Amino acid sequence: MNHYSIGIDIGGTNTDIGLVSTSGQVVSRRRLPTANYLRATEFMQAIGDAIGQLMDEHSLTDIRSIGIGAPNGNPQTGSIEANTPNLSIKERIPFLEVLGNRFHVPVALDNDANAAAIGEMIYGGAKSLQHFIMLTMGTGIGSGIVINRQILHGSTGTAGELGHTIVQPDGRLCGCGRKGCLEMYASARGICQNYVEAAQAHGKVLSEKEIRTLTCQMVGEAALAGDPIAMAAYDTTARWLGIALANAVAFSAPEAIFLMGGPTRAGEALMTPLKHFFEENLLFLYKDTVQLRFSELNLNEAAILGAAALGEAAISAAPHAQ
Amino acid sequence: MNHYSIGIDIGGTNTDIGLVSTSGQVVSRRRLPTANYLRATEFMQAIGDAIGQLMDEHSLTDIRSIGIGAPNGNPQTGSIEANTPNLSIKERIPFLEVLGNRFHVPVALDNDANAAAIGEMIYGGAKSLQHFIMLTMGTGIGSGIVINRQILHGSTGTAGELGHTIVQPDGRLCGCGRKGCLEMYASARGICQNYVEAAQAHGKVLSEKEIRTLTCQMVGEAALAGDPIAMAAYDTTARWLGIALANAVAFSAPEAIFLMGGPTRAGEALMTPLKHFFEENLLFLYKDTVQLRFSELNLNEAAILGAAALGEAAISAAPHAQ
Numbered sequence: 341m342n343h344y345s346i347g348i349d350i351g352g353t354n355t356d357i358g359l360v361s362t363s364g365q366v367v368s369r370r371r372l373p374t375a376n377y378l379r380a381t382e383f384m385q386a387i388g389d390a391i392g393q394l395m396d397e398h399s400l401t402d403i404r405s406i407g408i409g410a411p412n413g414n415p416q417t418g419s420i421e422a423n424t425p426n427l428s429i430k431e432r433i434p435f436l437e438v439l440g441n442r443f444h445v446p447v448a449l450d451n452d453a454n455a456a457a458i459g460e461m462i463y464g465g466a467k468s469l470q471h472f473i474m475l476t477m478g479t480g481i482g483s484g485i486v487i488n489r490q491i492l493h494g495s496t497g498t499a500g501e502l503g504h505t506i507v508q509p510d511g512r513l514c515g516c517g518r519k520g521c522l523e524m525y526a527s528a529r530g531i532c533q534n535y536v537e538a539a540q541a542h543g544k545v546l547s548e549k550e551i552r553t554l555t556c557q558m559v560g561e562a563a564l565a566g567d568p569i570a571m572a573a574y575d576t577t578a579r580w581l582g583i584a585l586a587n588a589v590a591f592s593a594p595e596a597i598f599l600m601g602g603p604t605r606a607g608e609a610l611m612t613p614l615k616h617f618f619e620e621n622l623l624f625l626y627k628d629t630v631q632l633r634f635s636e637l638n639l640n641e642a643a644i645l646g647a648a649a650l651g652e653a654a655i656s657a658a659p660h661a662q
Numbered sequence: 663m664n665h666y667s668i669g670i671d672i673g674g675t676n677t678d679i680g681l682v683s684t685s686g687q688v689v690s691r692r693r694l695p696t697a698n699y700l701r702a703t704e705f706m707q708a709i710g711d712a713i714g715q716l717m718d719e720h721s722l723t724d725i726r727s728i729g730i731g732a733p734n735g736n737p738q739t740g741s742i743e744a745n746t747p748n749l750s751i752k753e754r755i756p757f758l759e760v761l762g763n764r765f766h767v768p769v770a771l772d773n774d775a776n777a778a779a780i781g782e783m784i785y786g787g788a789k790s791l792q793h794f795i796m797l798t799m800g801t802g803i804g805s806g807i808v809i810n811r812q813i814l815h816g817s818t819g820t821a822g823e824l825g826h827t828i829v830q831p832d833g834r835l836c837g838c839g840r841k842g843c844l845e846m847y848a849s850a851r852g853i854c855q856n857y858v859e860a861a862q863a864h865g866k867v868l869s870e871k872e873i874r875t876l877t878c879q880m881v882g883e884a885a886l887a888g889d890p891i892a893m894a895a896y897d898t899t900a901r902w903l904g905i906a907l908a909n910a911v912a913f914s915a916p917e918a919i920f921l922m923g924g925p926t927r928a929g930e931a932l933m934t935p936l937k938h939f940f941e942e943n944l945l946f947l948y949k950d951t952v953q954l955r956f957s958e959l960n961l962n963e964a965a966i967l968g969a970a971a972l973g974e975a976a977i978s979a980a981p982h983a984q
Contacts, residue, residue, distance in 0.1 A: 471817045485913065487816075492809060494915025495793045496951050504945045505909040508831065516945055587827040591807065591913050593816025623826045623838055629818050 344403050346391050347648030349452070350374060350410040352426035357387060358644035359394040362404070362652075364463030366641045368394050380431040384438045391443065405651030406439050406447045409455030409643060416497050418449050448654035452476065452643065453500065454491045456635070457484025458653050459646030460598050465636035471594040474635070475502065475585075477601035480515075481523045487592060502588060503527070507580045525580035528556035528602050531573060535559045538572035560606030574606060575613045582617025589626050600635035600642060607634075666725050668713050669970030671774070672696060672732040674748035679709060680966035681716040684726070684974075686785030688963045690716050702755040710764050727973030728761050728769045731777030731965060738819050740771045770976035774798065774965065775822065776813045778957070779806025780975050781968030782920050787958035793916040796957070797824065797907075799923035802837075803845045809914060824910060825849070829902045847902035850878035850924055853895060857881045860894035882928030896928060897935045904939025911948050922957035922964060929956075 344367070349356045351374060358369040370390040377383040395403060412424045418436020420427070440447045450458070457474035460466040466474075470489055476482040481503030485492040492499045503523040504516055511520030512533070524530050532554045539546050546554075562570035585597055604610060615632055622630070637645055666689070671678045673696060680691040692712040699705040717725060734746045740758020742749070762769045772780070779796035782788040788796075792811055798804040803825030807814040814821045825845040826838055833842030834855070846852050854876045861868050868876075884892035907919055926932060937954055944952070959967050 487809065487814060492914060494809075495917040496915045496948065498947050499913065499915035501912040501945055501947065505912050506905050506943060509829070509905060518943065518945070583828050583831060587909070588913070590823040590827050591821065591910070592814060593818045593821035595817045621828060621840065623823055623840070625820050625823065626818065 342400060342402055342404060344398065344400060345648045345651050346394070346403055346406045347644040347646070347651070348387065348406065348408045349455075349643035349647050350408060350413075350420070352411075352428075355387065356644055357390045357394065358641070358648065359398060359403075360645060360648035364645060366644050368397055369644065370394060375428045377429055380429055380433040381438075383429055383433065384435065388439060388442050391439075403443065403445055405445050405648075405655050406443060407455065407647040407649060407651030407654070408435050408447070408449040409452040409647040409650065410449060411452055413449045413451050414497055415448070415450040415454070415491075415493060418447060420449075446651060446654040446657075448650040450491065450650050451482070451498075452646070453482030454484040454493075455646035455650050456482075456600055456637075456642060457486050457491060457598075457646075458649040459637055459642060460600075460635055461486060461489065462649035462652050463637060463645050465598060465633055466596065469595050471592060472596045472598060473502070473585075473588055473592070473594050474598045474600060477527060477599060477603040479528055481527050485592060486594075492592075502584060505584055505587065507584050507587075522580060522584045526577045526584075526603070531556045531559055531577050531603055534573035534576040535570060538569045538576065541572070542569050544569060556603050557605065560603065560609060563606055563609035571609065574609050577603070578610065578613035579617045581614055582619075583621045585614075585618050585632070586621035586623070589630050590623055593626060594630060596631040596633055598633050598635045600637065600639070602639075604634050605639075664722060664724055664726055666720065666722055667970045667973050668716070668725055668728045669966040669968070669973070670709060670728065670730045671777075671965035671969050672730060672735075672742070674733075674750075677709065678966055679712045679716065680963070680970065681720060681722075681725075682967060682970035686967060688966050690719055691966065692716060697750045699751055702751055702753040703760075705751055705755065706757065706760045710761060713761075713765065725765065725767055727767050727970075727977050728765060729777065729969040729971060729973030729976070730757050730769070730771040731774040731969040731972065732771060733774055735771045735773045736819055737770070737772040737776070737813075737815060740769060742771075768973060768976040768979075770972040772813065772972050773804070773820075774968070775804030776806040776815075777968035777972050778804075778922055778959075778964060779808050779813060779920075779968075780971040781959055781964060782922075782957055783808060783811065784971035784974050785959060785967050787920060787955055788918065791917050793914060794918045794920060795824070795907075795910055795914070795916050796920045796922060799849060799921060799925040801850055803849050807910075807914060808916075814914075824906060827906055827909065829906050829909075844902060844906045848899045848906075848925070853878045853881055853899050853925055856898040857892060857895035860891045860898065864891050864894070866891060878925050879927065882925065882931060885928055885931035893931065896931050899925070900932065900935035901939045903936055904941075905943050907936075907940055907954070908943035908945070911952050912945055915948060916952060918953040918955055920955050920957045922959065922961070924961075926956050927961075 420433040422432040474484040483502035485500040508520035512524035514521040677694040742755040744754040796806040805824035807822040830842035834846035836843040
């Protein structure tokens with residue numbers, strides 16, 4: 341039995357392909373410029389060739405599985421659907437069919453937040469957990485909800501959009517067209533907005549350029565260094581996130597909630613106030629039953645590991661495949 | 663094979679025991695005064711005797727199953743735990759063990775909202791659904807969340823407390839000690855409070871006695887008759903309920919959400935504004951994927967049917983038992 345699987349993280353700009361050991365090491369990787377491809381067949385051919393190179397490089401004659409994390413990935417069809425926003429290829433991309441036929445291994449595809457959740461379960465801090473939630477914080481906020489070690493897909497295949505739960509009715513306008521979504525307060529952009537408002541409240545005037553060049557990483561570093569405005573920005577983030585996560589607990593009663601992504605680099609500047617607001621908003625029934633934790637996956641490898649974990653999970657779901 | 667099961671609805675005041683046909687008819691029922699019992703053994707003996715009477719009355723030598731719906735019912739142990747609030751019996755009540763030994767059939771116990779959800783699935787409008795949510799509206803708000811035709815219990819056994827999701831941060835003070843829970847706006851009491859506030863906004867002065875004697879049923883009847891203050895009260899209910907249910911959809915992507923309980927007697931005075939606010943707050947991904955519906959169970963029988971359905975569901979979960 342071999343010990344390597346393939347994890348593929350598809351983004352609008354780049355696609356990362358990694359060879360992953362069963363212990364969760366990304367032993368080798370390739371990058372393809374997604375935006376350069378316009379045809380599904382050519383894109384899948386290039387991905388298949390990259391997989392072949394990774395196998396040759398390690399003298400492998402076979403692999404265990406292939407997993408693919410992609411925004412708008414449809415786990416039911418194993419495809420990225422036609423006309424996906426932010427993707428240069430406008431055709432449907434039938435990964436499961438094409439890569440399955442080429443490599444004769446289980447192939448699984450899901451959206452990136454669900455991939456991250458399965459990654460935490462197979463390689464990270466959720467190895468022994470039955471029920472948990474993964475929150476992926478970045479430009480937006482995604483989530484993967486795990487119940488009895490299965491991703492909750494719901495009737496549409498698209499369950500688990502905690503970033504778009506409304507926490508502040510009539511709050512900030514969200515890109516989805518509604519107001520007050522969690523994403524507007526706790527994503528990287530939301531945290532920058534919190535900083536701008538906190539500066540105003542502290543009587544500090546920010547220039548147009550300062551506002552335009554502000555990044556979530558800058559706010560996080562300033563908060564860790566004790567800057568009161570940056571700390572106030574993270575307090576706001578923690579307040580809304582605390583309410584949203586307490587509400588999520590009243591839904592599925594998980595053992596743990598994991599946070600992943602750029603904004604988590606702020607470490608205790610995020611976690612300390614978050615634990616405070618989470619506990620404050622948690623229904624008494626659930627006190628001391630839920631852990632708030634950072635993901636144990638390395639942020640640079642998490643997307644590949646999550647994708648590889650999808651394939652690994654598919655092996656146990658399809659026992660005849662290998 | 664026989665065609666009758668037993669459904670038991672345990673409340674703090676009364677316990678209702680019904681003989682239920684496989685087609686969902688409550689063919690006969692008994693009532694015990696729960697509050698008169700102080701010892702678990704005596705209470706279970708009386709329930710067992712009532713079951714025996716119901717069987718004798720219909721010349722039955724056996725039954726299919728026994729299901730019990732109870733506030734704070736623990737599905738994992740099949741017991742009502744010791745020191746349950748609003749219950750005169752302060753001992754643990756081990757129903758599964760005692761009734762199972764006496765009648766030799768599958769016995770299942772769960773909280774009343776989960777029982778209602780399973781009742782809808784076995785006897786009501788959710789017979790063909792995989793994923794749905796049941797909201798039980800009464801003095802409080804309970805919920806049962808069904809995923810792949812299974813109740814979501816979570817790690818604690820107590821998942822699914824949508825009545826205690828916070829919809830209005832810093833809103834009305836809830837009995838749970840927090841502020842802004844859905845229950846404060848959409849339970850029977852919440853609807854009365856909405857009416858009092860709407861009267862104030864309309865410049866109508868209510869006497870102390872009018873406020874004290876106001877019931878949700880009165881508000882519902884007035885709303886159906888076109889009273890603008892009562893309609894405004896239901897609009898407020900619908901607004902907060904619409905947000906909470908839209909958030910629930912972003913969690914589990916159900917095919918339908920069912921509403922049950924006294925406040926649903928207001929019919930279209932509730933449903934019409936609710937559909938409006940629900941659609942307005944629903945993430946675009948889920949448009950036209952979720953139905954809002956009233957329970958198809960008769961309100962006078964729903965608790966017994968829900969309890970009986972728990973037992974019926976236990977038959978398929980425990981194939982060796984019968």
